Amino acid sequence: MTAPRPALPGLAGLQGSLFDQDSDSGPGPLGGLRRIMLGDGGVGDGGGRGADGAWVDHLSGWFHGADALFEELAGCVPWRAEEREMYERVVAVPRLLAYYREGDPLPHPALLEAREALNGHYAPELGESFVTAGLCLYRDGRDSVAWHGDRIGRSATEDTMVAILSLGDPRDLAFRPRGGGPVGLRLPLGHGDLVVMGGSCQRTWEHAVPKTTRAVGPRISVQFRPRGVA
Numbered sequence: 001m002t003a004p005r006p007a008l009p010g011l012a013g014l015q016g017s018l019f020d021q022d023s024d025s026g027p028g029p030l031g032g033l034r035r036i037m038l039g040d041g042g043v044g045d046g047g048g049r050g051a052d053g054a055w056v057d058h059l060s061g062w063f064h065g066a067d068a069l070f071e072e073l074a075g076c077v078p079w080r081a082e083e084r085e086m087y088e089r090v091v092a093v094p095r096l097l098a099y100y101r102e103g104d105p106l107p108h109p110a111l112l113e114a115r116e117a118l119n120g121h122y123a124p125e126l127g128e129s130f131v132t133a134g135l136c137l138y139r140d141g142r143d144s145v146a147w148h149g150d151r152i153g154r155s156a157t158e159d160t161m162v163a164i165l166s167l168g169d170p171r172d173l174a175f176r177p178r179g180g181g182p183v184g185l186r187l188p189l190g191h192g193d194l195v196v197m198g199g200s201c202q203r204t205w206e207h208a209v210p211k212t213t214r215a216v217g218p219r220i221s222v223q224f225r226p227r228g229v230a
Ligand SMILES: O=C(O)CCC(=O)C(=O)O
Pocket: 134, 136, 145, 150, 164, 166, 173, 207, 208, 209, 221, 222, 223
C-alpha cells in the first residue's frame, strides 16, 4: 500500500549540505558540455545499430544558487496533478506538472537567463530557439516518468533538441533504443546540472526517470523545447 503524499513536498526533505548558499541563481558558462553519442558506435551500440544521429550533452553544476531557485519554484509554481493517456489507457501521472507556452512569463528570472544562455549556445546548431518550458516536480523516489520519446508534434519526424535543467535531489535519466532493449545510458542528474537531448534522440531513443527505492527528496526538472515540440 502506498502512503498518501501531500500535493507539495516538504522542503525539509532537502539535504542542506547538497545545496550551495548563493541566493542569486543563474546559469554558468557552457564550455564544459560533454557530448555523448547514442548508438552508431556510441553507447548502447551493442546490437550494431546503424547511424541514428542521437546524442546527449551533459554539464554538471551548470547553475549557481540552484537551491534558492529550487525553493522558489517549489513554492510559487502552480503545480498540477495530471492524468495522461499512455498506451491507450488513462493513468495518473506520478509527478506534478506546470507548462509555460511560448510568450508566457516564466516563473523565475533565472529561467529566462537559462533559456537565453541555451539559445546563445544551441540556436546555430538547432536552427531555431527554445521557446516553451515544461516543469516537473518529482516529490520523492515513487515519482517517475516511464519510457517515452518527446514525440508530440514535429519531433515525431524531425531532429530537434530538448534542454533540461535539473534541480534538487539527484535522479537518473536513463536512455534505451526506441521500442526496448537494454539501457544504453544512465545519466545521474545532480543539482544544477544541464542535459540536452539532441539529433534524432526523441525519435530513435526513449528516456525515463525510473522510480527508486533510495531515500530521495524532491527534484524539479525544467525542460526547454522549441515551438511545436512536446
Ligand atoms: O525529469 C526529467 O528531466 C525528464 C522529463 C521528461 O522526459 C519529460 O517531461 O518529457
